[in-house]
Amino acid sequence: MAERMVIVAFSGSPDKMFSMATLCSGAIAQDMEVDIYLMTWGVHAFRRDIAKTDQPYSEHDELRQTVEENAAKLNLSPWYEMLEDLKELGELRIHACSTSPKLHGVGLEDLLDIVDDVVGAVEIISAAQTADVHFYI
Amino acid sequence: MTPEELQALSVDKTVDARGTSCPGPLLAAKRGMPQVPMNGIMEVLSSDEGTKRDIPLWCKKIGHEYLGDREADGDFIIYVRRMK
Numbered sequence: 209m210a211e212r213m214v215i216v217a218f219s220g221s222p223d224k225m226f227s228m229a230t231l232c233s234g235a236i237a238q239d240m241e242v243d244i245y246l247m248t249w250g251v252h253a254f255r256r257d258i259a260k261t262d263q264p265y266s267e268h269d270e271l272r273q274t275v276e277e278n279a280a281k282l283n284l285s286p287w288y289e290m291l292e293d294l295k296e297l298g299e300l301r302i303h304a305c306s307t308s309p310k311l312h313g314v315g316l317e318d319l320l321d322i323v324d325d326v327v328g329a330v331e332i333i334s335a336a337q338t339a340d341v342h343f344y345i
Numbered sequence: 346m347t348p349e350e351l352q353a354l355s356v357d358k359t360v361d362a363r364g365t366s367c368p369g370p371l372l373a374a375k376r377g378m379p380q381v382p383m384n385g386i387m388e389v390l391s392s393d394e395g396t397k398r399d400i401p402l403w404c405k406k407i408g409h410e411y412l413g414d415r416e417a418d419g420d421f422i423i424y425v426r427r428m429k
Contacts, residue, residue, distance in 0.1 A: 233368030234399070237375045238406045282366040297372065 212241040214339035220253030221266035228345050229290035236298035244302045245332045251308040254319045259288050303327045348415035351424050357385035363392045370396040381427040389423045
């Protein structure tokens with residue numbers, strides 16, 4: 209049975225999303241299954257009308273331009289493209305907490321296609337209970 | 346294996362991930378491995394220093410044999426034998 213990593217993504221700023229995608233890359237490379245559970249600002253980040261727009265960093269937003277220029281030099285893809293690639297490469301599932309989209313007045317159809325479904329809190333806790341690696345972002 | 350022994354290996358697949366940063370080289374290695382024959386050797390070219398540490402851990406986890414690494418012109422070349 210494959211090892212599994214669970215990430216609860218409460219935050220949604222691009223700097224944190226990029227770090228999350230990097231962790232997912234390491235797990236998928238090792239043939240681990242990955243489940244991301246989006247809550248509150250995590251859901252906001254995955255909105256179609258938000259994800260690919262300029263959004264502030266959670267820390268040191270004044271350095272955003274420098275970081276993004278260096279990321280481009282390093283051929284790093286945007287976080288949502290990294291996740292798209294990883295879904296093709298391995299078992300990566302992305303779930304939205306059922307309440308969070310409602311907080312933003314949106315539904316599953318308003319989120320990026322890489323978001324698979326909407327789940328409840330019990331499923332999130334159950335998944336975390338049985339996973340091998342956990343992150344809260 | 347010594348750098349000289351590594352350089353003398355007959356390589357079945359070269360993955361050139363130079364110019365990409367972590368996790369690019371590791372994912373490139375994962376993508377490339379299915380194209381390596383069983384017991385064949387893949388070399389991964391990387392300019393990212395983290396790859397030198399990630400590939401041995403990846404091999405241990407997946408079950409491939411990490412043969413070693415060497416430096417060439419400021420880049421790293423990591424050698425892996427496909428075992429499964």
